Amino acid sequence: MDKKQKMQQLRVFAAEIRLETLKVIASRGFGHVGGSMSMADAMAVLYGEIMNVDPKNPRWEDRDWFVLSKGHGGPVMYATLGLKGYYPMERAYTLNQPGTDFPSHTDRMKTIGVDLTTGSLGQGMSEAVGAALGNKTQGRNNHVFVAVGDGECDEGQIWEAAQFAAHYKLDNLICLVDDNKRQLDGAVADVMGHGKGIGAKFDAFGWNVINIEDGNDVEQIYDAIQAAYQVKGQPTCLILNTTKGKGATFAEPSGAHSSQPTQEQWDEAIAASEAALAAIRAQK
């Protein structure tokens, strides 16, 4: 398969992830739509092409790892893993129902395919760093991917982890910053700005930093990860300039952190997402 075909497949996968993410959250009626939808393209690239994983053997020790440190993006993870065949998709529709294995925030003891438990922001980053160090010291040739939010970068723990990863030269670690410009209380720039920028901070901490102009473009994400693989002796940070709520008709305009739309709005959003998927499938 040539690269063009690969990218087309990833665009389809991303559109499928968006549709399933919406349907998973709609099954409960409310949830973290914004930060789930902004991540759909990155999830498609990771699970569709990049990561070496086996859905039938989710704890295979030489697998690549993924840690959703912005754990409230659980639904996009559940949609991705369901589509990938880790479990029947309908199980994810129990999101946040009593007794579910699909809680708001990703949980390694509950959901098949979730590598580490997150939800208290900042913690997934350190866990991912530990996983990268642990895999490296055991001689494994795998990678650990960690997704953090731009709002999450307010947490001091992110920067403790960043200095550690650089100090231990964890070139098997790739951090994706979902730079969607919004956090719960509003624009990141208004709530808590990041000085010279999150990328500049990672650079100052000794990381290889790649800015991805459109973090919702699968090809740009794919190329950046291939470039990251070439860098030795340093962890890589990918800054994904994304749109919060991307593809959700009720959430994209406002960039809301969480949403509880009406049934009519859900129907409209799911219909639009289905149409978007059909349009992408029709492309050659």
Next chain:
Amino acid sequence: MSYTLIGKHEKDSRANRDGYVSAMLELMEQDKSIVHIDCDLMGCINTGKLLKAFPEQTFNAGIAEQNAMGVAAGMAATGLKAFIHSFGCFASRRAFDQAFLSAGYSQLPVHVIGSDPGVTAAFNGATHMPFEDCALYMTVPNAIVIDSCDYAQTYALTKQLAKQPGLSYMRLIRKGFTTVYADGSEFEIGKGVTLRDGTDVTIVASGILVDEALKAEEQLAAKGISARVIDMHTWKPLDEELILKAACETGAIVTAENHQVSCGLGSAVANVLTEKCLVPQERIGIQNQFGQVGPQDFLMEQYHLLAADIVAAAEKAIARKH
């Protein structure tokens, strides 16, 4: 569980920290999945020896305890057994959410070593003097909490911790205090040790208070009072059976700890007594106070942690019997 009591109140010629380091040197040799993570305090507990002998298994995380805890959990998720050390106050208060979620809730084998417990922090003073470290870890479901008392016990319990599948917290007295046990003594996590038998009252102690409890037993004996002494090195899971047996047979309990009584060994024992066998209890320990700077003997006097305090508490508890 087989142990030999020395209990002569003599200063231990070895530092307790060396009990931890000796055990870890053996564990790391036998099992390459054992790792130690430190927070720029290797010089304080001699874990530099681990780094020298096993550089592939020993890591310095710098002065960043929250990240260190998360790193320990992440390493544990890859199949390693992670020990992590900082001063008790930072290993508990500072990195508690990380310990709770990244390690405890995530059910990963992370063993936290908190050094300089309570008044043993001495000249580092109030900021470094944890009286609530065990309390925090006792709130984590299924966590193991240990207050070890000397070199031999620290050595033996470190070996036991390496076999545990989840989160644990063990206090580590840095320097040598008094020798309670002979080398080669063995202990079981969750099982208290009856050091002296008695019929009038039971003293339940741990850590640096074990030796004070043994002294108190001797002073009480001189007054014609027969005291039982239990070393309750594990606070959680608590040896309820041993406490209830002591309560039934002696009818009065004194707890003695280097920690806040309201949320530590004293309160844990009180919970058992209240629910299952109500007998008079007196609690020796920190009474709703912060730490302060000073030599350890001054602090033990200041916070009423001495044998004489235990004797007075025992007499009070006995007087309260029906």
